Amino acid sequence: MQEKTAFFKQRSSIKTTLLFYTFFCVLSIYTDAKFNYLEMIRAGMSIAIHPLRTVALVPTKIYQNFTNFLVTTKDLKEENSRLKEEMFNTDKLRLVQDSLLIENKNLRRLLQLGEPVEPTHLVAEIIYYPRDPFSREVIVDKGSSNGVSLGAPAIDAAGVIGQVVRLYPWTSEISLVTNRDHPVPVQVSRNGLRAVVFGVGYDSSLEVRFMPIDTDIKQGDILATSGIGGVYPANLPVGTVTKVDRDESYPFAKVVVKPVANIGKHRQVLLLSKNENFPPRPDATRVEKNDN
Amino acid sequence: MNEKIQGNSIGDAFPNRILIFSVCLAFFINLIPLQGWGQMIRPDFLVLVVLFWSIHAPHKVSFFVVFFLGILGDVANGSIIGQTSLLYVLLTVIAISAHRRVRLFKPLGQMLHVFPALILVKVGILGLLLLVGASFPGWHYFYPTVSTVLLWPLASFLINLSVSSFGRN
Numbered sequence: 001m002q003e004k005t006a007f008f009k010q011r012s013s014i015k016t017t018l019l020f021y022t023f024f025c026v027l028s029i030y031t032d033a034k035f036n037y038l039e040m041i042r043a044g045m046s047i048a049i050h051p052l053r054t055v056a057l058v059p060t061k062i063y064q065n066f067t068n069f070l071v072t073t074k075d076l077k078e079e080n081s082r083l084k085e086e087m088f089n090t091d092k093l094r095l096v097q098d099s100l101l102i103e104n105k106n107l108r109r110l111l112q113l114g115e116p117v118e119p120t121h122l123v124a125e126i127i128y129y130p131r132d133p134f135s136r137e138v139i140v141d142k143g144s145s146n147g148v149s150l151g152a153p154a155i156d157a158a159g160v161i162g163q164v165v166r167l168y169p170w171t172s173e174i175s176l177v178t179n180r181d182h183p184v185p186v187q188v189s190r191n192g193l194r195a196v197v198f199g200v201g202y203d204s205s206l207e208v209r210f211m212p213i214d215t216d217i218k219q220g221d222i223l224a225t226s227g228i229g230g231v232y233p234a235n236l237p238v239g240t241v242t243k244v245d246r247d248e249s250y251p252f253a254k255v256v257v258k259p260v261a262n263i264g265k266h267r268q269v270l271l272l273s274k275n276e277n278f279p280p281r282p283d284a285t286r287v288e289k290n291d292n
Numbered sequence: 293m294n295e296k297i298q299g300n301s302i303g304d305a306f307p308n309r310i311l312i313f314s315v316c317l318a319f320f321i322n323l324i325p326l327q328g329w330g331q332m333i334r335p336d337f338l339v340l341v342v343l344f345w346s347i348h349a350p351h352k353v354s355f356f357v358v359f360f361l362g363i364l365g366d367v368a369n370g371s372i373i374g375q376t377s378l379l380y381v382l383l384t385v386i387a388i389s390a391h392r393r394v395r396l397f398k399p400l401g402q403m404l405h406v407f408p409a410l411i412l413v414k415v416g417i418l419g420l421l422l423l424v425g426a427s428f429p430g431w432h433y434f435y436p437t438v439s440t441v442l443l444w445p446l447a448s449f450l451i452n453l454s455v456s457s458f459g460r461n
Contacts, residue, residue, distance in 0.1 A: 014385060017355050021381040024359070026420065028374035033424035038373050045367040049323070053368070056323035128325030131334065132371030133429040134421060139370070166370070173370055180427050201427040 039166070046168050057127060119233050119272040122146060124154075126267050127171065136176040136203065138162075140269060143170045147273075151231055154269045159237035159260040160184060160225060161269055174269070177238065177259055178203055186238050187226040191216055194226055197238055197257055206239050208255035213246045215253055223257060230278035237261075306349045306455055314341045314451055319361065323368055332432050335440040338365065340447040342380055343406060346387035347394050358384050372426070375417050382413045399445035407441045 032038045108115070124140035142148050144167050154161045154174045162182065166173035175182055180201035186208075187194050193216060195208045211217060221241040227234025239257035246253045318337035326334055338361060346353050362377025369376070386409045387394070394405050414437055422428065 014388060018381070018385045021355055021359050022378065025362075025374040025378035025381060028363075029372055029378070029420060030424055032373040033421075033426070041363075042367050042373065045364060049364060049368055052320065053323055056320060057325065060325050129327060129331060130368075130370035131331060132369045133433045134371060134426045137370055201429070 042166070043168060046171075050168075050170060060128075119274075121273070122148065122271045124148075124172075124269055124271050126269060130173075134180075134201075136179040136182075136199065136201070137165075138174050138176065138269075139171050140174060140271070141171060142271060143168045143172050145169045148172050148271055149274050152274050153232045153236075153272045155236055155272065156261045156266065156269055158262060159239075160232060161261045163231060164271065172271075177206060177261070184232060184238055185226045185228045186223040188217060189222040189224050190218075193217065194228065195223070195255075197223060204258060206257040206259055208241075208257060209252065211253050211255055212251070213248060213253045217241060217244055217253070217255055219244055231274065233272060306345075306352070308352070310451070310454055310458065311345055311349070311352060314344075314454075315357075315361070319364070322365065333435045333439045335436055335443050337440075337443075337447075338380065339383065339410070339440050340443060341451075342384055343387050343444075344448055344451050346384045347391045347402070350388040350391050353384055353388065355381060355384065372421065372424075375421060378417055378420075379413055382416070383409060386413070399448050402448070403441055403444045406444050407437075410437050410441060 028038065122142055124142040124146075126138045127141045128139050130137055130139060138161075140154075148164060148167060150164055150167045152164045154163065160177055162174045162176040162179070164172045165175040176199070177184055177197070178199045178201070180199055182199040184197045185194070186197050195211060195217075197206045197208055200207055208217070208223075219241055223238045223241065225232040225234055225236045225238060237260045239259045241255060242258045243256040244253055245256075315338070318341040321337045325331075342353070342358055342361070358380045359377045362375075362380040363373060365376040365380075366373045390405065394402050397405070411434070414434065418428075418433060
């Protein structure tokens with residue numbers, strides 16, 4: 001008799017526990033996917049595991065130092081000559097840029113346009129790629145204590161990488177442009193056409209949505225940030241159009257874009273400051289009144 | 293007699309300090325950052341440890357700790373909070389309910405039990421995440437499952453070895 005009760009007791013308790021924890025897990029998955037309520041918990045726990053995380057970086061650091069140690073003189077010489085050549089080219093460009101900047105400043109003053117905002121920047125190092133297969137993100141070693149702000153754009157030498165989406169005291173999380181539904185307001189460099197590029201969740205592919213099928217957009221067009229929206233500064237390259245599919249049975253053209261930035265190739269990113277002087281959004285109620 | 297039927301006497305051979313140490317070590321190894329292919333196929337060591345203890349010492353496994361480890365894992369991975377907890381909790385429940393049967397097999401036979409359980413739970417979680425708006429990440433979502441299962445014999449050998457070397461009081 002005793003055995004029987006013990007047996008049933010264990011079974012029912014495991015079922016209750018299963019239901020209890022499954023309910024909590026499903027609830028937190030739903031809440032975290034749809035709302036922002038769990039960000040405080042995430043930030044707190046992230047700070048709590050930060051020391052452990054720092055120690056866990058040691059094996060990687062040792063491996064990197066070891067591979068750096070094994071670099072041959074030939075590789076170094078090649079890299080050196082390549083860098084010298086690149087520096088020569090950028091020096092040339094800088095001379096042109098200096099004169100253009102002065103010209104631009106004078107023209108803006110003549111036309112009485114506001115001073116263009118020069119974002120300050122901060123070099124951050126990618127410390128790791130989180131193992132979540134559902135998102136495209138990187139973690140960098142600069143956080144709110146270094147002056148990074150939430151929503152700050154991140155770029156590399158070639159173009160836009162993404163945007164800071166989660167900010168912790170010593171690290172921050174950058175959502176890459178390839179992350180699913182990550183929007184970047186852009187302009188086609190050739191004709192100034194405005195569009196919004198979205199990530200699709202795969203590396204090396206972005207898409208422009210909601211463009212009518214007769215839009216003037218071609219394969220090879222370069223898309224650069226438009227500066228609209230106030231997050232990304234204007235004229236940073238985002239991607240090149242690789243394919244335009246104009247199927248007339250759909251209302252919109254399918255535009256596939258290849259991102260220009262390649263975060264797999266280097267370890268440093270540039271975090272730009274957000275445009276703080278951006279004018280506030282117009283009041284919705286006031287617009288309604290004006291209409292009437 | 294009663295104690296023998298419950299099967300707890302076997303679990304008592306495993307002291308708490310090895311359990312705690314193995315969980316901490318597995319959590320730490322999971323935190324080590326990797327890149328490229330290493331990242332894509334990296335096994336989840338906590339799954340191995342949690343499964344081992346659920347099978348060999350089910351009365352010592354606390355559901356709250358398993359749940360909490362999952363939350364910590366999600367925070368560390370930057371993923372949607374709750375998915376790893378659900379993985380660990382479901383695996384623990386499956387392992388505890390089947391522990392008497394699984395214990396009869398050698399590590400290779402146990403692998404054949406671990407694999408379907410892990411795949412089933414991973415598919416379930418994938419379905420749940422697709423429902424809340426994630427996109428299918430590709431087949432590499434299942435690579436860690438395979439690598440984790442392949443490490444099962446090694447993991448159970450190592451924990452058994454540490455128990456026989458340091459576990460006896």
